[in-house]
Amino acid sequence: MRRRPLLTALCALAYLFMLGPILLVVAVAFSGGDTIHFPPEGLSLKWFGKALSQHSFTSALGTSVLVATGATLLALLVGVPLALAVQRGRLPGRRVIEALCLSPIVVPELVVGLALYQQLMVGLRVTALGTLMIGHAVLLIPYAVRVTGASLAMADPMLEEAARGLGAGPVTAFFRVTLPVLAPGILSAGLLSFITSFNNVPLSLLLTGPGTTTLPVEMLHYVEFSFDPVVAAVSTLLLALTVAVAVVTERLIGFNKVFGR
Amino acid sequence: MVNPVELDGVTREFGGVTAVQDLDLTVPEGKFTALLGPSGCGKTTTLRMIAGYLAPTRGRILLDGAEATRLPPERRNLGMVFQSYALFPHLTVAKNVAFGLRMRKAGREETRRRVGEALELVGLSHLAERRPRELSGGQQQRVALARAIVIRPSVLLLDEPLSNLDARLRVQMRQELLNVQRETGVTAVLVTHDQDEALELADLMVILRDGRLEQLGHPRDVFPAPASRFVAEFLGYENFLTVPGHGPVTIRPEYVRVLAAGEEPPGGTLLSGTAARVTYRGTDCLVAVRAGDQTVLGTTAAEIRPGDEVRVLLPGDRLIHLPENAPVPATAGDTR
Numbered sequence: 333m334r335r336r337p338l339l340t341a342l343c344a345l346a347y348l349f350m351l352g353p354i355l356l357v358v359a360v361a362f363s364g365g366d367t368i369h370f371p372p373e374g375l376s377l378k379w380f381g382k383a384l385s386q387h388s389f390t391s392a393l394g395t396s397v398l399v400a401t402g403a404t405l406l407a408l409l410v411g412v413p414l415a416l417a418v419q420r421g422r423l424p425g426r427r428v429i430e431a432l433c434l435s436p437i438v439v440p441e442l443v444v445g446l447a448l449y450q451q452l453m454v455g456l457r458v459t460a461l462g463t464l465m466i467g468h469a470v471l472l473i474p475y476a477v478r479v480t481g482a483s484l485a486m487a488d489p490m491l492e493e494a495a496r497g498l499g500a501g502p503v504t505a506f507f508r509v510t511l512p513v514l515a516p517g518i519l520s521a522g523l524l525s526f527i528t529s530f531n532n533v534p535l536s537l538l539l540t541g542p543g544t545t546t547l548p549v550e551m552l553h554y555v556e557f558s559f560d561p562v563v564a565a566v567s568t569l570l571l572a573l574t575v576a577v578a579v580v581t582e583r584l585i586g587f588n589k590v591f592g593r
Numbered sequence: 594m595v596n597p598v599e600l601d602g603v604t605r606e607f608g609g610v611t612a613v614q615d616l617d618l619t620v621p622e623g624k625f626t627a628l629l630g631p632s633g634c635g636k637t638t639t640l641r642m643i644a645g646y647l648a649p650t651r652g653r654i655l656l657d658g659a660e661a662t663r664l665p666p667e668r669r670n671l672g673m674v675f676q677s678y679a680l681f682p683h684l685t686v687a688k689n690v691a692f693g694l695r696m697r698k699a700g701r702e703e704t705r706r707r708v709g710e711a712l713e714l715v716g717l718s719h720l721a722e723r724r725p726r727e728l729s730g731g732q733q734q735r736v737a738l739a740r741a742i743v744i745r746p747s748v749l750l751l752d753e754p755l756s757n758l759d760a761r762l763r764v765q766m767r768q769e770l771l772n773v774q775r776e777t778g779v780t781a782v783l784v785t786h787d788q789d790e791a792l793e794l795a796d797l798m799v800i801l802r803d804g805r806l807e808q809l810g811h812p813r814d815v816f817p818a819p820a821s822r823f824v825a826e827f828l829g830y831e832n833f834l835t836v837p838g839h840g841p842v843t844i845r846p847e848y849v850r851v852l853a854a855g856e857e858p859p860g861g862t863l864l865s866g867t868a869a870r871v872t873y874r875g876t877d878c879l880v881a882v883r884a885g886d887q888t889v890l891g892t893t894a895a896e897i898r899p900g901d902e903v904r905v906l907l908p909g910d911r912l913i914h915l916p917e918n919a920p921v922p923a924t925a926g927d928t929r
Contacts, residue, residue: 498667
């Protein structure tokens, strides 16, 4: 391989730029001191303990998990059949449908949030929790469609025909062949959706209310008043979870298949 | 006797395009039938209609004498080997082969025994617990074959099963395919665009052109007597000549003798011309001779160089007469 000093330097800078602040936060989380300060004063796990014992955080964590789980299931329930219909079906206007279900990526989340707030919470009196789930599900559908579609595109379209030829009816063929073949893709879509919902701020900001708030929003509120390493500890926990999910996703299907065209 | 497959005036249209037109075909029991033709001739469409993946636009399909035109594939009891093999990637080799038996609710003991026999037949018993992706192309092909025959289908359907293999393996697998068919006595229908494959395997060769039946018969009857220029070209004939006193004819280069100047002709039709191209082939030379406005391919053992004045001997008993009014396509591969 040829050496390109300029490129190497730029890459190093880019990594430093992206990873530097994150690593600082992680370092601060293990601090023994009382303020967010670098280098950390001593080493301890006390801020993790404090984070996990604070009710506002644990309750927000509960809400986040609930919302992320519900929204992921909803998104998969809509997204997987959509991906199947778009890729395998002979639907008229399937390109339009595909574009439509990818559109939440483009529409500003605050706009989506405001619309949902008006229509669902104010208009239909849906609870904050319900609205959060529905709102997040909308955001997640593109991921569900895209990831499932990627694994569908890799599968041999003749598999279902082979199953039918061997005596399986359409329903049996779907559950014995199509679904198991898609399972890793669906699992990746689920993990990716879960983490996307879990980390979401803009949409949640508009849809959370007293008593129902998600962890990132709670963290945001917390740093408005306090400046101790608790937030760093929570961030580190969030980061660990996200990285774990990303690694699993990469193992199962590969990111290039998810985001590549 | 009941025929395993009967097509009665079967037509299939896609939009405005007719892929198969008014096809009548009877597949003989226990024999190897090959549907042969260039791409776009309707052979795969025909196979997919027999399998039940496509419904005919018009006409009837009978399986074992019973009306089956609208029967879904899972109720036809046919075994299909796909071009891509279509092995289930999430199942082991043994479970792939067992799939059809499970769908038929065969008992555990019977399933185990029959899967074992099928894998034995294709020589893959030692790979039963592997996944398809761990196998070579030839091995996957064998699994697909075992999966199709284990259900004891009334007909084994083969959709270009050897086209994804390299040339050497392809020739070897042909023989194995034939062995399996002979050993099980299953009725087989093969779709192929490879005339050598059809000649070697088929008891009945069905040549299709633009969705219509062009010629049908045993390879030993069809090969020496192509009914049209299309069939002749498809079977690899290269000489298409108009010979005085014979009209349009074809003849294999092996039977055409190219005589050097001074060589004594033993009798037959003679054409004079110039050697245009000489290809050494070990035992003899293939010579392209420019005779008037025609080019004749022939062989010679004599020393002939490009540019030599030569004569071409066409033995009368080797000339195959092609019907005068048959439509003549430009080349066998270009029929659309």
